[in-house]
Amino acid sequence: xxxxxxxxxxxxxxxxxxxxxxxxxxxxxxxxxxxxxxxxxxxxxxxxxxxxxxxxxxxxxxxxxxxxxxxxxxxxxxxxxxxxxxxxxxxxxxxxxxxxxxxxxxxxxxxxxxxxxxxxxxxxxxxxxxxxxxxxxxxxxxxxxxxxxxxxxxxxxxxxxxxxxxxxxxxxxxxxxxxxxxxxxxxxxxxxxxxxxxxxxxxxxxxxxxxxxxxxxxxxxxxxxxxxxxxxxxxxxxxxxxxxxxxxxxxxxxxxxxxxxxxxxxxxxxxxxxxxxxxxxxxxxxxxxxxxxxxxxxxxxxxxxx
Numbered sequence: 289x290x291x292x293x294x295x296x297x298x299x300x301x302x303x304x305x306x307x308x309x310x311x312x313x314x315x316x317x318x319x320x321x322x323x324x325x326x327x328x329x330x331x332x333x334x335x336x337x338x339x340x341x342x343x344x345x346x347x348x349x350x351x352x353x354x355x356x357x358x359x360x361x362x363x364x365x366x367x368x369x370x371x372x373x374x375x376x377x378x379x380x381x382x383x384x385x386x387x388x389x390x391x392x393x394x395x396x397x398x399x400x401x402x403x404x405x406x407x408x409x410x411x412x413x414x415x416x417x418x419x420x421x422x423x424x425x426x427x428x429x430x431x432x433x434x435x436x437x438x439x440x441x442x443x444x445x446x447x448x449x450x451x452x453x454x455x456x457x458x459x460x461x462x463x464x465x466x467x468x469x470x471x472x473x474x475x476x477x478x479x480x481x482x483x484x485x486x487x488x489x490x491x492x493x494x495x496x497x498x499x500x501x502x503x504x505x506x507x508x509x510x511x512x513x514x515x516x517x518x519x520x521x522x523x524x525x526x527x528x529x530x531x532x533x534x535x536x537x538x539x540x541x542x543x544x545x546x547x548x549x550x551x552x553x554x555x556x557x558x559x560x561x562x563x564x565x566x567x568x569x570x571x572x573x574x575x576x577x578x579x580x581x582x583x584x585x586x587x588x589x590x591x592x593x594x
Contacts, residue, residue, distance in 0.1 A: 380559060
């Protein structure tokens with residue numbers, strides 16, 4: 289029998305851990321704050337932002353939400369991001385995508401300081417990931433890895449097929465998996481024989497945005513299948529995988545909903561907590577350096593009081 293991976297349960301545990309750590313923080317300045325920026329009135333985006341804001345409240349974090357008109361200009365959105373970037377109470381900034389088509393999303397995302405880039409989408413964050421340096425990773429790929437870890441799925445030496453080469457999931461996930469010691473094959477829209485890539489894999493992660501793309505012909509018996517896709521249909525939500533057809537074939541599979549989706553929000557909470565911690569660390573270093581410089585100035589007779 290195929291086992292359903294309960295992403296909701298795993299995400300709930302992670303969020304509870306984050307909330308406990310936030311509650312243990314002392315002083316108002318130690319409480320993380322997340323700013324969500326929503327431009328326009330896209331219904332799906334509004335639902336996603338509302339879910340993130342609920343998670344912020346449940347974690348005991350501060351909520352700095354900004355809702356801009358659909359007619360907001362590039363400069364107006366940039367000004368809001370710059371304001372939030374300069375606010376020491378804001379640990380992380382999330383610009384909800386997609387933006388209205390006339391706005392340059394890449395340019396706006398890159399205005400977010402790397403230390404506040406809780407979505408892990410800036411060019412600077414991508415560079416840190418590529419070099420394996422400390423940084424905030426994209427939430428959905430991080431959630432996939434965390435989910436596999438929670439299920440006890442061994443990544444080192446495993447063969448993973450990542451179906452989809454998008455900037456939000458496929459590319460960063462491939463790098464995360466490679467750094468965990470997995471052998472990764474990547475399929476995309478130009479792959480001639482998709483099954484030839486996916487069937488040999490121990491783990492198949494699908495993030496294409498193509499409803500029902502993956503079926504029994506693509507999966508070997510016992511493989512773990514992670515479905516990142518989500519599509520609204522008249523009969524409810526579904527993913528990139530034809531899950532019902534894989535019952536009895538896949539060893540484990542994520543449902544839609546209740547699989548990767550909850551993990552994405554959980555990792556957003558983790559990233560916000562990390563951003564707050566790393567910001568505090570940086571402030572401590574700056575303060576220590578300033579204190580050291582002040583002491584040196586006094587010893588040399590060059591202090592302002594001398």
